Amino acid sequence: MKSSLSLAALTVAGTVVADDYLYSKRLAKRFVDNDGNYNVSFFHINDVHAHLDEFASSGTTCEDPEEGCYGGYARIKTKVNELREQYPDNLWLNAGDEFQGTLFYQYYGGEKIAETINDLQFDAMTLGNHEWDGGDEALGEFLLNLTFPVVSCNVKSEVEALNETIKNYHIFQDHEIAVIGATTPTTPGISNVGNKTAFLDPVEEVQKAVWEIRNETDVNRIILLSHLGYDEDQELAAQTEGISLIIGGHSHTLLGDMEDAKGDYPTIVNDLNGHEVFIVTAYRWGEYLGAIDLTFDDEGHALAYHGAPIHMDNSTRLDEELDGKIQEWAEAFADFAAEVLGETDSVLVQETCQEGDCLLGQVMADAMFEYRFNQTEGTDEEPDLALINAGGVRAEINEGDITRGEVLTAFPFGNAIVELQFSGEDLRRVLEGAVSYVNQFNDQEITSWFQVSRGVRIEFNPDNEAGSRLVNVTFNGEAIDDERDYRVVTLDFLAGGGDNIFVATDDFITLDTQDEVLTQYIVARTPLSPELAERVVESDEEPSEDEGGEDSESSQSSEGGEEEGSDGEDGPPDAAGMLAIPLWTAIVGATVAMLAM
Known part of the structure; x- marks a missing residue:
């Protein structure tokens, strides 16, 4: 067993400084110590x-x-x-x-x-x-x-x-x-x-x-x-x-x-x-x-x-x-980055997004869902859920004013919103893969956790074998139906096979960029007052035998508190609770396009 040499640790301003890691002064300028060993x-x-620049604890x-x-x-x-x-x-x-x-x-x-x-x-x-x-x-x-x-x-x-x-x-x-x-x-x-x-x-x-x-x-x-x-x-x-x-x-x-x-x-x-x-x-x-x-x-x-x-x-x-x-x-983009879009009463946490439900991931998924709901309200094309990869959420947004720079730092990739359609049976397989980290269509590893929009509750048993972990899925309290079709709002990156959550496809139309959709949501709903909701939760139950229809024991969606604009209820708010959000002007769009290059 090889030993670790120990020197005194120094502290400055309460933080550990690595002055215990290097040589004693006797060895500080030598390649070889007295025993002939190389250092x-x-x-x-x-x-x-x-x-490149120094940053606050949130990364902004x-x-x-x-x-x-x-x-x-x-x-x-x-x-x-x-x-x-x-x-x-x-x-x-x-x-x-x-x-x-x-x-x-x-x-x-x-x-x-x-x-x-x-x-x-x-x-x-x-x-x-x-x-x-x-x-x-x-x-x-x-x-x-x-x-x-x-x-x-x-x-x-x-x-x-x-x-x-x-x-x-x-x-x-x-x-x-x-x-x-x-x-x-x-x-x-x-x-x-x-x-x-x-x-x-x-x-x-x-x-x-x-x-x-x-x-x-x-x-x-x-x-x-x-x-x-x-x-x-x-x-x-x-x-x-x-x-x-x-x-x-x-x-x-x-x-x-x-x-x-x-x-x-x-x-x-x-x-x-x-x-x-x-x-x-x-x-x-x-x-x-x-x-x-x-x-x-x-x-x-x-x-x-x-x-x-x-x-x-x-x-x-x-x-x-x-x-x-x-x-x-930094001066070249300072004014653009400093533009205040709105404010939030809560810190929009990013750090836990790969571990489970996280506030910024939920806000982003809600923004995407609402964006598409506004476009399709009253038609048979209304979305059922929005799903994003946790790896795409890059930095938290602090309590208080929300700037455009914070939005772009949190979601820097310029991904576009898209919509995919699945049968209930196939969507169940998609979600099984997501909680198992193994895509159930191609048996390849899924490389990110995920976040979903409000109204969705996914229960899974992490102790089960991969491929058999999904316990229950409900939309606004109703169990997933294998026989009907579901519309999933997601990102072009994921639709194209990124992180392997979905089987890669090019059968989709790209809409606005992710950062612009979040910007619209913030402007429309400021101040944001979100609370962390239980949407993807662990369970010690086993999958229902009747996976294709109504589950008499299915859990009702429990969101852990009201979210911004939700009127205290799960699922899509009614028309009175929704705000129509116009597209941005061509000038702003051109600016965003330049930044994404």
């Missing part, structure tokens, strides 16, 4: 999602730094420069998902992100799934502008710019360390990948890269820079051999000793040969900077570590030169 420091970040623009602001590449630059000077034997690594999340990406594409991360002087980066949000060609243009290596061993592309820039691994000769990259193979289903780019099994490709490095070079210290997710990193570590450290991203996992941490920093897993693999990741948006030092033996195995994430709060100053550039870039 090197790794600084890392992941899932910044275009948060920092309006009052004195109340607490986090992250921002100007702050990160200051800290990394300090660390690299203090501990010169280091590698500074980026685990991907620089794209998508704020107006810096929506307005500028990858241009300002490339300029910023070049300024940070990363040693290497792997690619996240969101790097493909603009497609292969846009990603290729972005990568050609970077000044450091990009690694991902399981991405194979015939697109010239991607083929030229993406390497399986990079060897840092000064440190005799190889850094392999890997990207989540779910990327084609959750981003905009072209048919000339393929994603292979990362376990097989990482192991091939390890063997190639050991057989064809004299390097035996091997690191994996991963955008697979925390659970997947642990599985890969256990299924391979030869890796000492995995620096991860994708799952936005908080590791460390702080409140709400999901695991240890580092998390330690034994590989196929029984050697310890240290796994680290640094949450999201640049709120934390990961920092870990490893001691390697002659065979490249990690012997010991010192490590802790550093909280990027106000105790670290902003680099003035970089911050000046970022503020100048």
